[in-house]
Amino acid sequence: MRYLVLLTLLSCVGERQKSEVKRVVSLAPSLTEMVFFLGAQNRLVGVTTFCDYPPEAKKITKIGDFSNPNLERIVALKPDLVLAALPEQRRIVAELSKMGISVFTSHPKTIDAIIDEMDSLAHLFGLPFPEDSLKKLIYPLPNFDRKPKVYIELAADPIITVGHPSYLNDLIIKSGGINIFASVEVEFPVVSWEEVVRADPDLILIFHNQRCEERLGWKELTAVKNGMVFSGLNEDVFLRPGPRIFIALSELRRIIEGCVPRL
């Protein structure tokens, strides 16, 4: 609940607070997926051009893309709740709040936080939420004697990886591995190739389509020697902090289970 910033209207419209939200605009694919997951898709009146899952989301009115949601189009849809992602959409959140429109902001830093956010949304929609069964997908955590060192590369030039505050760091932990950049207190830090080589990961996940084989020191990496480099994973599943993170979780667990015997 602590991630919920519900900016309420003044007392004169306090009555409306009690009723459920009816017209929702989502400004992020992960949030659109959450609404569909909760079964509240018929209340979605606007989404972004990036919202392509599930396929029905493509049919909903577009309000711009994730980086440039169009304020006028959002307001024109007369939403009683707008769902936005932080930190990217800080600006538009401020604009909307100034206009007195309720905003729900999402910025999960763990998988449990993703569940909490969906729980909060379910409350706002007045819908039931299967919190316990989702928690069961996470716990108990896999426990290996030696945890594989995992490296996630989001971009190649410069190299961007995931640090401690990112939900992807938590995804690695909950899959039984350790993030080689877990000590960095930046969500998506730029790091040097040298630091990656020094950390010598056991498992590498690549989320871009640039070639890596030519890099100096690539062939010497443990992960490369053991064939533990994965580059064809579904980006949307891993990189959207929404309900499909549980697919990512089970996929990464399977990969890590395959990695552990080689350590």
Place this chain on the structure above:
Amino acid sequence: MRAKVIVPLLGILSLIYIFLLPNPPSPVILKIRIFRLLLAIYTGVTLSVFGLFLQGALNNPLVEPYTLGIASGAALGVSIGILVGSALSINILAFLGAVTAATLVFFLARLSGRLLREGLILAGIIISFFASGVVFLLLVLNGRELHEIIYLLMGYLGRVPTRSSYLHLSLSSLIAGVSLFYIFFTTKALDIIATGYESAHSLGINVNRLLTRGFIIISLNVGLLVTQVGVIGFVGLIVPHLARLLVGDHHRPAFYASMFIGIGFILIADLLSRSLTTIELPVGVITSIFGAPFFIYLMIRR
């Protein structure tokens, strides 16, 4: 005498760069770090010497490949090249971008009627901002990460080295070597230009030809440089001034001094850029923080 001090100092600095900071390397890391050292040396030398040449040939203490917009023009070429694809086209487009920027800057400066003074800087800033803006727009429209754009426009020595980047660096160092040779032989002419264009003309120096050749050479080299490290500002401004402070106004000793100080300056800037925070900052962040106050100092002193 001074060389006896500078050269060992640079040696020590290079050893610190390779072996000590941020931490001692393994053999594989050594390979990566040596590449970064060579890239830094190439960057420091070319930017500093071209800065010296431009300041001398234009008789203007505020010019360098960055303030003249040449580097940003090259970056625009690079970003078009990134979208087009092949490595060769990136280099060619970077060169074309640099040449176009240089030409436009001169054209604009001439329009303003103050060709060799603030007009040049003003034009350089205009072109620089324009080119950077177009770089942003082009890359964002094509779905590129903001990080990529910032590290291109702020300069970064830590791009992942591959086998082809060694080839790239060797070839561009070769071209830079030949170009430095040319600039070395212009140093006498630069000394004469320092006494005024009138006297240079009367002594038979073809200033226009010198400038044209110099600009083509610098555009070519800055194009190759920006393709590898992005736009690094103020190195070409600060270093020649420090060099002249150290060895006097004659261009030949200043040429040597610029080379050495350029190496030292960029190595220190890069060490700072990678050790100040937990993430790798673009090296241009550091050079700009040093460069801007220095630029102001030069402006006030005149």
